[in-house]
Amino acid sequence: MIWGFDGMPALDHEQVLIRTGPRSRLPVIVAVHSSTLGQAVGGCRLWRYADWQDGLADALRLSAGMTAKCAVAGLANGGGKTVVAVPPGAELDAATRRAVLDDVADAIASLDGAYATGPDVGTTPEDMAVIGERTPHVFCRPAQHGGSGDSSPATALGTLAALRAVSRRLYGTRALTGVRLSLVGLGSVGMRLARLLADEGADLLVSDIDPAKRAAGEELGATWASPEHALTADTDILVPAALGGILTGDVVPRLRCSAVVGPANNQLATADVAGLLHRRGIVWVPDYVVSAGGVINALTLELHHETPDVARQRVEAIEHTVADLFGTAEQRQVTLAQAATELARLRLGTPPAALRPASA
Template identity: 80%
Template sequence: MPELDHEHVAIRTGPRSGLPVIVAVHSTALGQAVGGCRVWRYADWRDGLTDALRLSAGMTAKCAVAGLANGGGKTVVAVPEGTELDPALRRRVLEDVADAVASLDGTYATGPDVGTSPEDMAVIGERTAHVFCRPVERGGSGDSSPATALGTLAALRAVRHRLHGTPALKGARVSLVGLGSVGLRLAGLLAEEGAELLVSDIDPAKRAPARELGATWTSPGQALTAEADILVPAALGGILTGDVVPELRCAAIAGPANNQLATEPVADLLHERGILWVPDYVVSAGGAINALAVELRHETPEEARVRVEAIEHTVTELLHEAEHRNVTPARAATDLARRRLDAARARRPVT
């Protein structure tokens, strides 16, 4: 279980659904906490709590490094194994989430995440205004995955530049683990760029769209340890373990999956092996950047896109700083987040 340095954690049995609803508000030092709502299966609800604690801390770092005036939070609904989430139960779950969010009086706003969609956000939006990414026709900014994919592409350009002196991804050997809503879009963008793509997913049905893109299909295990310029984790977290590090045959790792490291010291193991790891929360910020730009600052999609593409610059700067200080990019990123959080706290002293 991660350290508890969260401002507020609300755990309740949803009165309508009977399922554990966990809302973790990690930090509001930079502003309203934001972070998606994960509806996922857990063997034990405490595993869902662990996820919520880690993912919300990740959102704080994500917003801080992206330069957003927001803090981090996360919602997890821990669906027990064997519970079938039919449409009626799903609605009850979302209403429970909405009430949990509403009870926080705007200190936290939710959005989509693994297991939830813009339509689900519209259901939450029936009971609270503190929700992002409702469908465009219902007043929101819509699906966040295209922006997350675009932001990841921007990060990959920065990594490519660092490896080979050019941001162009044409001919880059990219191995992608996970073809979910972000992974598949990213694969499409990379195919357009002319990257040499090796792709994988636990769902064999993803093989057909992969073939359409001209990508080579393999198993997630093979993709993870394949020889590649850049390994892109785009599935669930925890993929980079101490055991996997010696098996890796990539020059760099950068992908949108949240919480890629099984444990924090893995960042040092990767560094020792000379593998460049860009922290997931820096790479995956595009979805949040876009939603907040459009919905909070009322920017045009074009203005939001410029902000998302600025992830390339953010990653370039982080890699420079890491090299200059001879520390890992992970360390450079946490230090940057810490500086921004400390500065915000100094401006807004606790009374």
């Protein structure tokens, strides 16, 4: 399998670069999972980890997920990821942050174009401009630096498209008016998604670990809740938009929703959680399908030099991708996750895996 595993996977990556940044003295990890379809792409995550090896595990998971994301989205790119593992409690001043970005740039440059990076948790388009001073293999720089800017709006728009497909499947209409949605995480993507859903007339429950975001959520007419309550609230669709690992074997039995559809990466704590969701009758659309809007937009604009209108159309086509996966899953009597896996394998040219019936 190229994605979906419990704990640290068997290494099936093309190359993994691990080095101590000579300037920052922090672990810099670049995982290139696959270049079968083209240059590997993936965000640069600057995050705190109890142990740098946890950052390595994240890089391996996330890069494999990017391969799947690009394949299912029909992009001519493979998957990669950069992770800079910051010790718990460490604060990065401006000089140290600059040192980190220069270390990342040099690591990427050493791969000779095998991989290009963009923003992720803990980094911004402005950071990509800094990295771009030392390597051309970067995307989502601000527009004034020749990039496509913040990918969050496109990721939110793609998530909305996926939610429309699920709404049509569950309720017979793509309109989200009155649909009860519990949105966990009001970060850059989550807040934009909340605004889109409010405009749609959805019945919103929102949460975030930062209570300061309560006012912004309530200004949209949403109900505020703690993340713990929002996760298991009585709702139609749960929308994870924070960090990964939110769906565990302990949480799934307490879910009170019909579907889980959100942009957070690596939502499943372990691979077997997908089966738990299915046995409970809860539709789970794989996060790498839902969250593809950002990379679709950036690559359409920056690599293929298409217009913003074309990029938006391709992002909104996630609705059709999810609808097609529903059709395949029903025809083959498998889960949406299995259907997505098989589609990715087909596009990657890897041997198809025998799909077990969805009841298994």
